[in-house]
Amino acid sequence: MSGHGGDRLVVPGELLGTAEEFVPGHGTYEDGGRIYAALLGHSQVDPSDRAIRVRALNAIPRLADNDEIIGRVDELKSAMAIVSILAAADTGRGAPGTPEGTIHISKAKDGYTESLADEFAPGDLVIARIIQSKPTVKLTTAPPELGVVAARCQLCHALLGQRERDLECPRCGHRERRKIASRYGQAFGSAGAPTGPHAERS
């Protein structure tokens, strides 16, 4: 694996390289000889010591109705998903203090949702729209362009690729259901993210 030295937007859990290539620095963690991003931000390699770091995105000033945000699903309850708001979707600027929002089961997708576990899993990154910013943040992922934009295999933790209307693990072949955004795998638009599916690991 090479070519990861450049400034590139990475998502939490994204593989940055191996412990033979880099020294894990701020904003990263090592697991089993591989180094992953711990934050949403830009990866940077210090050429002097091969330390790889992730610099967190700058804060957005405030959350407003109709803003689209990038969030991470933290927990599924019977009627709602709890989401940590990481960044504004249009600019990629981070949200200060990682505010929490909720997606009610009626707002997960168009039509009836029997179980939120068919639409999301903890750790998924989603693009969602704010339908209420105060006093608590309420989100929707119902429109086609909204929903899950990056998800990990429940079995082997690889980033899932899109296969027709489902997701499929490029490593172990496991298939999973999600409320997939039309922008799955290329979530970050103008923020300059990786454009292809996150399946470049070997």
Ligand SMILES: [Zn+2]
């Ligand atoms: Zn897998």
